[in-house]
Amino acid sequence: MKKIIPSAILVILGAVIAQAATEKPNILFIFADDLSYETIGAHGMLDIDTPHLDTLVERGTSFTHAYNMGAYNGAVCAASRAMLNSGRSVWNACWLGESDFKMSREKDEQHMWSQQMKKAGYKTYMTGKWHVGVPPNEVFDVAVDPRGGMPEDFWNKGSDDGTKPRYYGYFRPADENDYKNGWKPWDKSNGGYWKGGKHWSEVVADHGIEFLEDAAKQDKPFFIYLAFNAAHDPRQAPREYIERYPLDRIKLPENFRPEYEFKDEIGCGKTLRDAALAPFPRTEFAVKVHRQEYFALISHMDDQIGRVLQALKETRQLDNTYIVFTADHGLAVGHHGFIGKQNMYDHSVRVPFLIVGPDVKPGASNDTPIYLQDVMPTALEVAGIPAPEYVEFKSLLPLLNGTETQHYDAIYGAYKGLQRMICKKGWKLIHYPTINENRLYNMKADPMxxxxxxxxxxxxxxxxxxxxxxxxxxxxxxxPLDYDDPVRSWNKASPPKKKKNKKNTH
Known part of the structure; x- marks a missing residue:
């Protein structure tokens, strides 16, 4: 005789099954662009407003010495993201592109971070900046509004009569009069972050909130890859955020200098797009304006992150979610005479790295040197699956639970064939191979x-x-660099060049 199970028991069983399916913690990965380690207000290094990121500092552990390994071209963000999503180190990730992905797909290999999370039973979401050669909709369950390397910038748009170039967002401001008559960060007419009608940071937050609301109805744990273009140039933010930072509030970096003596030899001269954002030589006024706009865009992004965190709380998913916030690399904005990220100084290779979640110690700080890409194997361990053999980075869980105090013997850095760096036990050596020049710093005694x-x-x-x-x-x-013959070896072994687009996306 067939037994009839009361409906109440069925409801309970359904709840138990649903709970079992979601026992694995969720993972919310929030990724910024061009964000130096110093830009979190709670860290006390800059006068900057980041109240929502400050709450993550209070609720979790901050890794104060998180590094990006470097880049094989001027688009440092592309190299960083290739490493992050593939788990491979910089020279092994540099070939990651359409052809590489097609080969792995034919072999039914799951090489990307999101694909590994799928294998672990996660529903995967992505929105915002991607900038990796693999189509995001092929490696995430849901990919909404993926964006390229940067908002359309204002390079060489041409004068009104078409006779000469006009550089809206470059070599500016030459002086106060130039700033008064030039483009403004809140001007929506040039597009950029406002292309499409709404600021891109707000769009990313909108999608993030939608994902969280949908995830609350799912019977799977979620992995959300929420990637802001901010604080990449063109640094456009609503006017009220700019006005929050009057120039008399902005301090020059302690290590400000008008020019870096080897800027041309190491690939950071006027022909580098990022370097051309401010005039040469750098002036105190120009650097203050750039830092004003940088801080404003960061504060605006922080408010959008606050909206996402509030949605996580309101959908009752906060307690079972790991939150990681970091960036693909830092940014100079006036340090050492640089404006961009194509250098081996800490302001450009170090990023904030905040992690919150079950069993993560609140209000803690860890100064063990790590790579930001360590987040991938960390997430896999949280998800309960081993990192594949090809993953070269390391899980942070041993550092978080106190079973490990050292992570890497040394930290490596590279930029094309022009710069190399090693950090070890408080010392940093920067080497410029093509001109055989060195820089040596005692980082404990001289952190700047x-x-x-x-x-x-x-x-x-x-x-x-x-x-x-x-x-x-x-x-x-x-x-691939031969230190004894750097120019020839780099020209021979440099990564294949992709077809150039009309838009420069560094």
């Missing part, structure tokens, strides 16, 4: 990297020691 010790004979042995370790690390990471 203002006192170069490379010319001091007392530190010759330290330079030799670090240089030898840099060579060893370069070999281990498949660096």
């Amino acid at each position: 990297e203002m006192n170069d010790l490379s010319a001091n004979p007392e530190y010759a042995a330290k330079i030799e020691e670090l240089h030898a370790e840099l060579l060893t690390l370069s070999t281990r990471l498949n660096d």
